[in-house]
Amino acid sequence: xxxxxxxxxxxxxxxxxxxxxxxxxxxxxxxxxxxxxxxxxxxxxxxxxxxxxxxxxxxxxxxxxxxxxxxxxxxxxxxxxx
Numbered sequence: 102x103x104x105x106x107x108x109x110x111x112x113x114x115x116x117x118x119x120x121x122x123x124x125x126x127x128x129x130x131x132x133x134x135x136x137x138x139x140x141x142x143x144x145x146x147x148x149x150x151x152x153x154x155x156x157x158x159x160x161x162x163x164x165x166x167x168x169x170x171x172x173x174x175x176x177x178x179x180x181x182x183x
Contacts, residue, residue, distance in 0.1 A: 128151060137154075
């Protein structure tokens, strides 16, 4: 792990959720604009899986494959507001 990374406090669960929300919104926006040509969203076991291939931005870079899996929440699970 990078030394600069360890000097920062760990994000809270709320901060992680906000960042994931922003990441998913950015993936959809990038797909709509054409900057992320490959975006696949599918249902899996009642949850949601989003897969994207993010193109390289500099010569010599490889594309970045990304998959986010959001499991289904059982109907019996209590809602906890952020």
